[in-house]
Amino acid sequence: MTKQPDLRAIEQFLFLEARLMDEKRWDEWQALYVEDGEYWVPASRGQPDPLNHVSIMYEKSLLRAIRVKRYSHPNAQSLQPMPYSVHTVSNVMLDSYDEDAGILVVNSRFIMLEYRRDKIYTYGGAYSHKLVRDAGSFKIKMKKVDLVNCDSVLDSIQIYF
Amino acid sequence: MSYSTDELAAMIRDDSVNRAVYTDPEIFELEMKRIWGQAWIYVAHESQIPETGSYFTTTLARQPVLLVRQDERTFNLFFNRCAHKGSKVIEVESGASKVLRCGYHGWTYELGGHCKHVTGGDAAYNKLGIDKSSACMALQKVPSVASYRGFIFASLTPDAPDLGRWLGPTATSIDNMVDRSPEGRLEITGGALRYNHDSNWKFFVENLNDMMHAMIAHQSSAQTARFMGKKLFPEGTEQPTEIQLLSPFAENVDFFETMGIHAFDHGHSYSGGKTSIHAGYSGISGYEDAMEKAYGKERVAEIFSINRHNTVVYPCFTLKGAIQTIRVVKPVSVNQTVIESWTLRLVGAPDEMLQRSILYCNLINSSGNLVGPDDHEAYHRVQLGLGTDANDWVSMGRHMGTEEPNDEGGFSATGSSDMVFRSQFKAWKQYMTMSRNAGE
Numbered sequence: 001m002t003k004q005p006d007l008r009a010i011e012q013f014l015f016l017e018a019r020l021m022d023e024k025r026w027d028e029w030q031a032l033y034v035e036d037g038e039y040w041v042p043a044s045r046g047q048p049d050p051l052n053h054v055s056i057m058y059e060k061s062l063l064r065a066i067r068v069k070r071y072s073h074p075n076a077q078s079l080q081p082m083p084y085s086v087h088t089v090s091n092v093m094l095d096s097y098d099e100d101a102g103i104l105v106v107n108s109r110f111i112m113l114e115y116r117r118d119k120i121y122t123y124g125g126a127y128s129h130k131l132v133r134d135a136g137s138f139k140i141k142m143k144k145v146d147l148v149n150c151d152s153v154l155d156s157i158q159i160y161f
Numbered sequence: 162m163s164y165s166t167d168e169l170a171a172m173i174r175d176d177s178v179n180r181a182v183y184t185d186p187e188i189f190e191l192e193m194k195r196i197w198g199q200a201w202i203y204v205a206h207e208s209q210i211p212e213t214g215s216y217f218t219t220t221l222a223r224q225p226v227l228l229v230r231q232d233e234r235t236f237n238l239f240f241n242r243c244a245h246k247g248s249k250v251i252e253v254e255s256g257a258s259k260v261l262r263c264g265y266h267g268w269t270y271e272l273g274g275h276c277k278h279v280t281g282g283d284a285a286y287n288k289l290g291i292d293k294s295s296a297c298m299a300l301q302k303v304p305s306v307a308s309y310r311g312f313i314f315a316s317l318t319p320d321a322p323d324l325g326r327w328l329g330p331t332a333t334s335i336d337n338m339v340d341r342s343p344e345g346r347l348e349i350t351g352g353a354l355r356y357n358h359d360s361n362w363k364f365f366v367e368n369l370n371d372m373m374h375a376m377i378a379h380q381s382s383a384q385t386a387r388f389m390g391k392k393l394f395p396e397g398t399e400q401p402t403e404i405q406l407l408s409p410f411a412e413n414v415d416f417f418e419t420m421g422i423h424a425f426d427h428g429h430s431y432s433g434g435k436t437s438i439h440a441g442y443s444g445i446s447g448y449e450d451a452m453e454k455a456y457g458k459e460r461v462a463e464i465f466s467i468n469r470h471n472t473v474v475y476p477c478f479t480l481k482g483a484i485q486t487i488r489v490v491k492p493v494s495v496n497q498t499v500i501e502s503w504t505l506r507l508v509g510a511p512d513e514m515l516q517r518s519i520l521y522c523n524l525i526n527s528s529g530n531l532v533g534p535d536d537h538e539a540y541h542r543v544q545l546g547l548g549t550d551a552n553d554w555v556s557m558g559r560h561m562g563t564e565e566p567n568d569e570g571g572f573s574a575t576g577s578s579d580m581v582f583r584s585q586f587k588a589w590k591q592y593m594t595m596s597r598n599a600g601e
Contacts, residue, residue, distance in 0.1 A: 041529060044352050052515065053351045054504060054522045057529040062389065063403055067531060069385045076381035077542075078534035153355040153499050154528035156537050 005104055011092045013138045014108055018087035021160055026068040034139045041145040083116040085159045102133035112161055121155060124148050166594045173590045176558030180547040183361040189495035196476055196592040197222035201314040201324055203478035203489055204228055208348040210236055214257045221315055226303055227251050231272040238315050239300040243268055274300035310339050311347060330569035331429040334472035338482035340464045343455040343509035351519050354502040354527045360540035362492040365500060368536060369471035369479050370432045372417035372576035375410045378539050382531040383411030399443055406521050409438035417576040425571035428475030428588030430581040437470035439483035447511045475588055485518045496544055502526035557582040
């Protein structure tokens, strides 16, 4: 890999992440995050932090491990029938690159369709990925999902955006 | 109306209710008038309108309303409807302004509701014998509004009972939440979560004091949390807050039996009392010191000795004093309900107290939480199951006849009793069959 991050490689990484979620390869998805990596879906526009304001989801590795393990729990009523998803990622742009720290901030747009019990739920918004270079690829330090309707009434959300 | 009072009364038996109370759209419309149109309904907390001119918009039994602070001591609750053409005057959720201006034709109102400006002048109404000072040109107030320790309630009837007396012993749940602030003050902060439920409003209101569901419905999240806690954090070490908050949902039946439930007039209730699923959380550094400095050791012990699970002010307001959150019920239709969740800061307490409450809301109350989707799924499946012709009657007879009078003027029972449901439907029947409904 050259020093300057290759946009194509970044895109492939985001597409991989989306694919792992759609194919429910949750252990591989988890492994894309660094140890203290964060996943955050704010509940309001421009929400400054996940600690002093409620979020739709704010999960570090422990909560992600619980959620992912729950996906295969035999008595998880709300996962019967299991929801399925398709994520589409586009408009990928490199917002910043800190060469010394090896940290990139990547902005993109997404649409997610979630299907469960004869119904399709549509979600869309912006992703902001803070990535760190890792062995020729990347790992996620922070994935922030700004839903276009983050402050709206929302149905049960059980799949990661 | 096709339902007579007798027919409505006959829907509630001592040990069961007719499924129509959950499934019939006509009954839902009657509930909006007779229950939601008469009871005290929660509107907002005073901290949401801190300054003169601060306003907050919400709904009251599905009707848009507008709460406005007029001065330090006065606030007004208006129907959010322009006196002119009927447009909603304020559309955004909250803000502050010196006047209230309708965006359609520019009619402008003072904070007290009087009309201040009519575009083109009010002389145009001379022939009708009215002008800006006429009541019909002012914003119309909701008939009854009152506040209990900062929590503002309203009723669509002009002769609502005294709020404090109507709250009965559930007022002490509010008291206990306020008492947990070293300054005796609460502040709503940290935004709202609005969660759509494809189910009748009563399922949510019943479920909060349904002590038989947690260990079953929440097994997948709470058991998994326990498992991960044990695996990752060796015995004897403090479990992280996330695990502390999630694990108690997997407590066994005995735990919930011991927590107990307590029911009162008007359908109100609470569960827990001396202990609850919130009793085992770790202390937060600096909080107890701040409390003891403010109240003294003895009083603080007394405040913390009350640890309730859910308090339900029937039909709409529910609170958790021990973790400082409220959930507000907003019925939409017979099979749709929005649950709003808000967090309160204990003024004078360390920030970590608020942060724990926020985390609790993320984990339990948000649309993307780990616990609520299983509740939602349960309500929805009841909604589906009641569509069958198997049985018109829904059971609420568990431990019937074993409740005992308590010293708060209500009744107490073992946790798994259906007493709270019976008490809610007793109130339901009273509201739905009151003689005042005759003039509808």
